[in-house]
Amino acid sequence: MTPRPRIPQHRLDGPPDAPVVVLGPSLGTSMDLWLPQLPALTRTWRVLRYDLPGHGGAPPPDGPFTVEDLADGVAELLDRLEIGEAAYAGVSLGGAVGTALALRAPERVASLVLCCTSPRFGDPGPWRERAALVRREGVGPVADTAADRWFTPGFTGAEPYVAMLRATDPEGYAGCCDALAAFDATARLGGVSAPTLVIAGAQDGPTPPHGHADRLAAGIPGAGLTVVDGAGHLANAERPEPVTEAIIGHFDRTWKGRQ
Numbered sequence: 001m002t003p004r005p006r007i008p009q010h011r012l013d014g015p016p017d018a019p020v021v022v023l024g025p026s027l028g029t030s031m032d033l034w035l036p037q038l039p040a041l042t043r044t045w046r047v048l049r050y051d052l053p054g055h056g057g058a059p060p061p062d063g064p065f066t067v068e069d070l071a072d073g074v075a076e077l078l079d080r081l082e083i084g085e086a087a088y089a090g091v092s093l094g095g096a097v098g099t100a101l102a103l104r105a106p107e108r109v110a111s112l113v114l115c116c117t118s119p120r121f122g123d124p125g126p127w128r129e130r131a132a133l134v135r136r137e138g139v140g141p142v143a144d145t146a147a148d149r150w151f152t153p154g155f156t157g158a159e160p161y162v163a164m165l166r167a168t169d170p171e172g173y174a175g176c177c178d179a180l181a182a183f184d185a186t187a188r189l190g191g192v193s194a195p196t197l198v199i200a201g202a203q204d205g206p207t208p209p210h211g212h213a214d215r216l217a218a219g220i221p222g223a224g225l226t227v228v229d230g231a232g233h234l235a236n237a238e239r240p241e242p243v244t245e246a247i248i249g250h251f252d253r254t255w256k257g258r259q
């Protein structure tokens, strides 16, 4: 039997001949996490969005996987689509996939944006416990508390994002928790050669600027750091304008040799 692709589902938007930007989603969200950025990005870029296993209606994983497996899956997807090099932006787990891709296949990553993410998402224990909870009880308990984890108090636009989590396959979600538990790129950040911008939400609870974004920015040679006020963990959804502007500005500045 042919193994399932590690990145099970994708979508391309924007001008077919434009340079490609890959967008990676976070745990519990689908590729539609990036809808706020899509109109601006597709003006000048071909946008390749993908879904994590069991997310966004994609098939669940057929076994355990790591963040590095997901990065290899993105590289395989680029191969299948005959895309040599692309810019990459990822939120949270999607950002970790970008970090791993930049380390494992540096020739594929022309420019990198790491949004609300980390080289290490804390101790593995709580991630393993969350995986066990979701395998036992489904995604309901983590969906009930998602708005508080993802957004600042009072943000009124949380519902479509929480609905993405409610629609996520429990094994897909739990597999991603296990992948996050095992991920630690701290000692390898110096090997990222892509020009990198780190974006943080000033009020991000799961990956606060201090201890997460600042570690990425300090560890990746030449990386810049932008902290967005009034944004929690899903900063691109809560404060779309400054995040879109920062992403496009970074890609325009750093990817000179566009295809």
Ligand SMILES: O=C(O)CC1=CCC(=O)O1
Binding pocket: 025, 026, 027, 028, 091, 092, 093, 094, 121, 149, 180, 206, 233
């Ligand atoms: O716990 C959450 O939902 C926040 C999060 C951590 C990694 C990720 O992708 O999302």
